[in-house]
Amino acid sequence: MPMGPDRLRSTAAIPFWRDVRVLGVLAQIALAIALVAGTAWLGRNLLAGISRLGSAQFLCADGSSHLRCLFNFMNLPASFDIGELPIDYETTDNYWRALQVGLLNTIKVSVTGILLATLLGAFTGIAVLSNNWLLRSLAHGYIDIIRNTPLLVQLFFLYYGVILALPAVSDSLRPGLGIYLSQRGIALPWPVFTGSMLPWLAFLLLALIQFQVLWLILGQREQATGRPTNRLAWAGLSALAVAAAGWFLVAGFNDNQAVLVSRGARVGQARSTLEGLEALVLDRLRIASLSPADLEQVGPEALQEAALKVCVVEGSPSEPNLARLLRARNIPFHMEDFDRADQATAAYAEGECDVFAAPRVVLAGERGTLENPAGHLLAGVSELPVVLSLPSLEGLNLAGGARLTPEFAALLFGLVLYTAAFIAEIVRAGILAVHRGQSEAARALGLTEGQRLQLVVLPQALRVIIPPLTSQYLNLAKNSSLAIAVGFPDLVAVTNTIMNQSGRAVQVIILVMLAYLSLSLAISALLNWYNRKMALVER
Amino acid sequence: MAPLTQSAAPPRPARPLLASALGWAQENVWATPWQALGNLALLLFAAWAFRGQLARAPLLASVIGALWLAGLLWLAANALGHRPDPLSQWLKERLFASPPSALLTLVIVLWLAAAARGLVSWAIVNASFAGKGEHTGATWGVIFANFKLFMVGQYPAGDLWRVWASLALAAALVAALVLVLGPLRGRLRPARRLLTALWLLSPVVIWLLLRGLSPGSPLPPVETRLWGGLLLTLILTVFAIVVSFPLGILLALGRRSQLPGVPAWLTALVVGGLAAYGLWTYTLPGWPHATTVLERVLLLWPLWLALAGVLFQRAYRGNVAAAASTVYIEFVRGVPLITVLFMAQIMLALFLPANFDIENAYRVMWGIALFSAAYLAENVRGGLQSIPKGQYEAADALGLSTLQQLRLVILPQALRVVIPPITGQFINLFKDTSLVTIVGLFDLLGIANVVIAQPDWLGLRREAYFFITVIYYLGCLAMAQTGYWLERRTGLGVR
Structure with a gap:
């Protein structure tokens, strides 16, 4: 033995200044002290700095000043306007409400953006793998240019160079499908739910149950006989049949919608309300029918003059519902929007419009307020559970449909185009990560192409795709803060205004950061849950 | 039973043209109802696109259509004759792989041609390369007239040689590096040391060159608010890289550190003591005055502090380095850069003593660098995780100190x-x-916004944004190429 037994048996402990464990703890304590001291120094400076800004920073309700009243200023009235309101907001509401509006705007653009970016990204990712060289190169070029230029430049370009460069509302571009593009943004057709949606929802539920039951029964038969039954087709078709039957039943036998019309117009004597309205307009125009050829003979001024004038409450489903019926019969009409039902009634009473369209219950109440209720008739019109509200040009404004402001449109499309390029790369990598042997094995087992994708390729690809996808979603949510560059009132823009107006920089920044942190946590929690679900497929 | 061997098969009769075409279509166009439907939809779509382009640019569209048809016929003729030549091979592989692919090719070529026509007529044919005028295309004069602004912002014209000198220094260093790593590889060890030192020193030298010394000296100071354009963009980028790289490594090491933690009793003592003191002096006296829930929550801060202490011991076993790094990284990664920039701009002044003022450009530079460090730390952590444990153990066995082990x-x-x-x-x-740009600095984008606000060039946004987009694109391309070069140099994925 090279060393003496004395050295081996030496009981002399390692001196503590050479013991790694002790040194480690000491280093940690030193670090902790440094961190605490640094934080304390910064905190003292901060408090001193804030007190330089004035004693109103921590003003309490009772007039005293205390640190606990850090956020009390948020109860003051905001008194600034916000361009886009997902919820009701007045300038007399407090800062909390304004903050809420900003947060909801951020969530709105983030969620819509995530959905659209996923679609476009998946499509582009598949296009990159296409067997068409042109499509492949096009997708590559798109990804390359978008990924290598700053998002902010793209946003500026989209907002100032594209959307604000569109024609004025009166010369809107109409690329088809009822879409209007103009300087004031984008208007799209949008489905509106009417009062008969609720009964139809019951039918939809029934259809869902029907689908499930048939699916299970046919599945059991498949198991028993070993012969494939076309499960999806049978279950799907029967569910569709139930839903369609429900649609026609609900549309045929509901009595929700009506128009208020004077008895003098003799609408009640016609076979249906619509025929009565048609006769009314025909009388005024003095022509035989409303066919395009006959309408051609009438001048545009006369047509404008004779058009059926309809009073409606803004945003009520009665408007698109009646518009749909009138359009189907080619009856020229003009809609007057009012904020409240009583305003519309007043306008009707003064003869500003021929009919007032609203749900029957509303009309029954409103008729009672008229001078001569018996002189007016409630004429029923049919109603569909869902009607498509089409945008249309009303003078210098667009009415109906869903309207995206230029700011929202620029931000949304900027974020979608940018993030989709990154998602495309992720999707491509995910699909390529599934070994070719997997596809070959699936084909060898006799799976159809759809089954191969659904059962073999996608589950494995998704496992690779989801983690990086999560971080892209988070990036999109965080990048939505660039809204401030195009003037969309998101969280950062609203809080910036609050900060400038109230002079409480620190408090506001704390709130913004908390809001973003919770948003990020929510998104990553959601996708982590999904990721775990997908990962369970693993052995 | 059929005989296993067969005499020579009779020669296959030449199928009539129509039958073979039908057979091909049966296989490739309407094999299933879904395929037939999809192909029909695509055909209608292609016809619609072709009609649209025919109305706009008849000549171009018909030439494209004729070429497409010619390619198709060429391919069909070759397939029928069973004599594939290189051209038909190329066409089949890239453009006409299947019926949908062929239709897609037509649509893409038509639209690409339309887009290229529009772009060329805007950027070249109808463009003016001088001032604004009656033309309908681009006005490139805005770029030529403001080139200096785009490049260096308002940097004094008399001091421009300093920018050139900095560029020359950087170029010389890059050239030396390429030489030392390339042709002179393996020789000149001292030169490598010297070069490393020069590289490490160069940011400071360049900063001194651009920023200047005291007013009377040969290098009069140039205020940072005069920095702008590409120069500012590059300075911001280089500064952030230089600062965030070491910081990111430190944070990553901190997050992964396995140091023994602060003992629980010590944490309990310190945090508990603080919490008790806070409860006694702040919470109890303030409680009766608190009116809202939020005020009460804020008043209870000692409780939240204690909770944080418990979490710290539970999750990190008292490891301050890991806890601090993790909290920093996750916090920064959870908020957008723009809020960090606002914070740097507004709150930094509050965090520092009253008489301590920092120029806006420096605040923003530090904001970006500190932000970037958190992201870099996560990347480096990924690298650290890929090192097998054996490497650490081998280094320990060799008797290397912790620093040597890392280095x-x-x-x-x-x-x-x-x-x-x-x-x-x-x-x-x-x-x-x-x-x-959003916090008021005039980098490349900021200066573009300034340029198009000048009365002479009002509203020429597309030209200015197009120009800076090209610069950003080239910059990104250069960085990506450097990355690939480094990968090859270090033999990533090979060794």
Whole structure:
């Protein structure tokens, strides 16, 4: 033995200044002290700095000043306007409400953006793998240019160079499908739910149950006989049949919608309300029918003059519902929007419009307020559970449909185009990560192409795709803060205004950061849950 | 039973043209109802696109249509004759692989041609290369007239040689590096040391050159608010890279550190003591005055402090380095850069003593660098995680100290692995510097907005944004190429 037994048996402990464990703890304590001291120094400076800004920073309700009243200023009235309101907001509401509006705007653009970016990204990712060289190169070029230029430049370009460069509302571009593009943004057709949606929802539920039951029964038969039954087709078709039957039943036998019309117009004597309205307009125009050829003979001024004038409450489903019926019969009409039902009634009473369209219950109440209720008739019109509200040009404004402001449109499309390029790369990598042997094995087992994708390729690809996808979603949510560059009132823009107006920089920044942190946590929690679900497929 | 061997098969009769075409279509066009439907839809779509382009540019569209048809016929003729030549091979592989692919080719070529026509007529044919006028295309004069602004902002014209000198210094250093790593590889060890030192020193030298010394000296100071354009963008990027790289490594090491933690009793003592003191002096006296829930929650801060202490011991076993790094990284990664920039702009002044003022450009520079460090730390951590435990153990067995272990064994391997993500991160950083426009700095984007606000060039946004987009694109391309070069140099994925 090279060393003496004395050295081996030496009981002399390692001196503590050479013991790694002790040194480690000491280093940690030193670090902790440094961190605490640094934080304390910064905190003292901060408090001193804030007190330089004035004693109103921590003003309490009772007039005293205390640190606990850090956020009390948020109860003051905001008194600034916000361009886009997902919820009701007045300038007399407090800062909390304004903050809420900003947060909801951020969530709105983030969620819509995530959905659209996923679609476009998946499509582009598949296009990159296409067997068409042109499509492949096009997708590559798109990804390359978008990924290598700053998002902010793209946003500026989209907002100032594209959307604000569109024609004025009166010369809107109409690329088809009822879409209007103009300087004031984008208007799209949008489905509106009417009062008969609720009964139809019951039918939809029934259809869902029907689908499930048939699916299970046919599945059991498949198991028993070993012969494939076309499960999806049978279950799907029967569910569709139930839903369609429900649609026609609900549309045929509901009595929700009506128009208020004077008895003098003799609408009640016609076979249906619509025929009565048609006769009314025909009388005024003095022509035989409303066919395009006959309408051609009438001048545009006369047509404008004779058009059926309809009073409606803004945003009520009665408007698109009646518009749909009138359009189907080619009856020229003009809609007057009012904020409240009583305003519309007043306008009707003064003869500003021929009919007032609203749900029957509303009309029954409103008729009672008229001078001569018996002189007016409630004429029923049919109603569909869902009607498509089409945008249309009303003078210098667009009415109906869903309207995206230029700011929202620029931000949304900027974020979608940018993030989709990154998602495309992720999707491509995910699909390529599934070994070719997997596809070959699936084909060898006799799976159809759809089954191969659904059962073999996608589950494995998704496992690779989801983690990086999560971080892209988070990036999109965080990048939505660039809204401030195009003037969309998101969280950062609203809080910036609050900060400038109230002079409480620190408090506001704390709130913004908390809001973003919770948003990020929510998104990553959601996708982590999904990721775990997908990962369970693993052995 | 059929005989296993057969005499020579009779020669296959030549199928009539129509039958063979039908057979082909049966296989490739309407094999299933879904395929037939999809092909029909695509056919209608292609016809619609062709009609649209025919109405706009009849000549171009008909030439494209004729070429497409010719390609198709050529392919069909070759297929019928069973004599594939290189051209038909090429066409089949790239453009006419299947019926949908062929239709897609037509649509894409038509639209690409339309887009190219529009772009060329805007950028060249109808463009003016001087001032605004009656033309309908671009006005490139805005770029030529403001070139200096785009490049260096309002940097004094008499001091421009300093920018050139900095560029020359950087170029010389790059050239020396290429020489030392390339032709002179393996020789000149001292030269490598010297070069490393020069590289480390160069940011300071360049900064001194650009910023200047005292007013009377040959290098009079140039205020940072005069820096602008591409120069500012590059300064922001380089500064953020230089600062965030070491900081990111430190944070990553901190997050992964396995140091023994602060003992629980010590944490309990300190945090508990603080919490008790806070409860006694703040919460209890203030409680009766608190009116809202929020006020009460804020008043209870000692409780939240105690909770944080418990969490700290539970999750990190008292490891301050890991806890602090993790909290920093996750916090910064959870908020957008723009809020960090606002914070740097507004709150930094509050965090520092009253008489301590920092120029806006420096605040923003530090904001970007500190932000970037958190992202870099995560990349480096990925590299550290890829190093097998054996490497640490081998280094320990060799008797290397912790620092030597990191410098000689761990970091060279870990950093090599993460060259691709770090390159991506630096490219993001370069792009993100454009956000300083929002906080009032005149970087490339900011100066573009200034240029198009001049009365002579009012509203020429497309031209200005197009120009800076090209610059950003080239910058990103250069960074990506450097990344690939580094990957090859270090033999990533090969060795």
